[in-house]
Amino acid sequence: MTANPGGSLVLLNPGPACTSDRVRAALGRGDWCHREPEFSELLASIRSGLTRVLNVADTHEAIVVTGSGTSAMEMAVISAVRADRSILVVRNGVYGDRLAGIAEVHGITVHSVGGAWTDPADPQAVRAALAEHPDVDAVAVVQHETTTGLVNPVGAIGRIAREAGVLMVVDAISATAIEDEGHEDLNADIICGTANKGLHGLPGISFILCSHRGIERLQEVPVRSLYLNADTYLTGQRKGDVPFTPAVQVCFALDEAIRELEERGGVAARVAEYKERAALVRAGLARLGLEVLIPAEHRSNSISMIYLPEGISYPELHDALKADGFVIYAGQGDLAKTFFRVATMGELPLSTLERFLTSLETAISKIRAGR
Ligand SMILES: Cc1ncc(COP(=O)(O)O)c(C=O)c1O
Structure with a gap:
C-alpha cells in the first residue's frame, strides 16, 4: 500500500471531486x-x-x-x-x-x-x-x-x-x-x-x-x-x-x-464546460455501443448512468479502470448489477476524459479477452 493510494486517481464519482492545485x-x-x-x-x-x-x-x-x-x-x-x-x-x-x-x-x-x-x-x-x-x-x-x-x-x-x-x-x-x-x-x-x-x-x-x-x-x-x-x-x-x-x-x-x-467566468462558464464534458463522454459511450439509461432530454450535465457492457460485472470494470487511474461509481442497491455511473464533476480537463474513454475501451476488451 502506498502512503496516498488515491493521490493520482481521476475521480469520476459524484463528489468528492478532483480539485485544482x-x-x-x-x-x-x-x-x-x-x-x-x-x-x-x-x-x-x-x-x-x-x-x-x-x-x-x-x-x-x-x-x-x-x-x-x-x-x-x-x-x-x-x-x-x-x-x-x-x-x-x-x-x-x-x-x-x-x-x-x-x-x-x-x-x-x-x-x-x-x-x-x-x-x-x-x-x-x-x-x-x-x-x-x-x-x-x-x-x-x-x-x-x-x-x-x-x-x-x-x-x-x-x-x-x-x-x-x-x-x-x-x-x-x-x-x-x-x-x-x-x-x-x-x-x-x-x-x-x-x-x-x-x-x-x-x-x-x-x-x-x-x-x-x-x-x-x-x-x-x-x-x-x-x-x-x-x-x-x-x-x-x-x-x-x-x-x-x-x-x-x-x-x-x-x-x-x-x-x-x-x-473563470462564473457559473455560466462552468455550466457550459459541464455540457461540453457530458457531450464528449456520451459521444464516446455511443461509439463503444454503451447506452445511457435516462433519455437525452432529461439527463443532467454531470452524470451518465450506463448499462454495463454485456457479460461484464461492475467490480470487474471498476477494478480494471482503477488499475489505470480512473474511479467510476456503482449504481445504488440493485442498480449495481446492471449499471455503472460516470460523473464528470470537479477539476477535469477534456483531455482526461478522452483518456478515460480509451481506458474504458481497453478495459472492456481486456476483460473479454481474459475469459
Ligand atoms: C442529490 C444529492 N443529495 C444529497 C446528497 C448527500 O450528500 P452527502 O453524501 O454529502 O451527505 C448527495 C450526495 O451525493 C446528492 O447527490
Whole structure:
C-alpha cells in the first residue's frame, strides 16, 4: 500500500471531486481560531460569495454548516415545516427518499408524489397532491437525482408551490453550478448545496440558501435539532459567529473555490464546460455501443448512468479502470448489477476524459479477452 493510494486517481464519482492545485493549497492558509475576526471575515466572504455566484444575492441568504450534504438537507427539512403541518416530498430516486426519511425521523408527517426513477417529476401531480392535502407546509424536491442522472422540473414545481402558498425546499446538492446558470429561476425558498461537487471545493462544508419567506419560516418552526437549528446559525452568522467548531480549513478551500469559479467566468462558464464534458463522454459511450439509461432530454450535465457492457460485472470494470487511474461509481442497491455511473464533476480537463474513454475501451476488451 502506498502512503496516498488515491493521490493520482481521476475521480469520476459524484463528489468528492478532483480539485485544482489552488483549492488544495488553500488548506494550508494556517491554523485559525473560529472566534477571531479573521474567521468572521472568511465566513462573510463565503456567505456573500455563494449567493453572488448563484445569482440569488438579492433574494436569499446563505447559512453555512459543517457537515456533508445530508446535514444541509436535514437542516432544510426541519426548518420548513411548522408544528402540526406536513411536507410533500417528490420521490423519484434515492435522494427524494432521503428527504422523506429525514422528515419521518423528526416526526413530520410526509405525503409523497412518487414516480419511476427514469421519469422527471410531474408538476401537475404536485398540484393535485397539494389540493388533496391542505395541511402541507412545504414541498421538497431534488433538482438532480444523482441516483440516475435525472433532472426534475424544479422551476415549474416551485411556481405551483408559490401559487398554493407553500414553501419549496430544493436539494440542489449535485446541481449547483452544473445544471443552471444560477438558482434564481428555481422559485425555491430553501436550497441545499455542498462545497465538494459543482463548486469544486472539498468535502465537509455544506449550506442552505434561504429566501425572505424561508427565513420567516425558520423562525416559526419548533427547534427540532440542537446541531442543525437554522435560526441559531443565521442569527450567529449575521454577526460573523458560528455556533459550533467549523471545518476551518475546508472553509479556506471553499472560499478559494468560489474565487476560482468567478475568475473563470462564473457559473455560466462552468455550466457550459459541464455540457461540453457530458457531450464528449456520451459521444464516446455511443461509439463503444454503451447506452445511457435516462433519455437525452432529461439527463443532467454531470452524470451518465450506463448499462454495463454485456457479460461484464461492475467490480470487474471498476477494478480494471482503477488499475489505470480512473474511479467510476456503482449504481445504488440493485442498480449495481446492471449499471455503472460516470460523473464528470470537479477539476477535469477534456483531455482526461478522452483518456478515460480509451481506458474504458481497453478495459472492456481486456476483460473479454481474459475469459
Ligand atoms: C442529490 C444529492 N443529495 C444529497 C446528497 C448527500 O450528500 P452527502 O453524501 O454529502 O451527505 C448527495 C450526495 O451525493 C446528492 O447527490
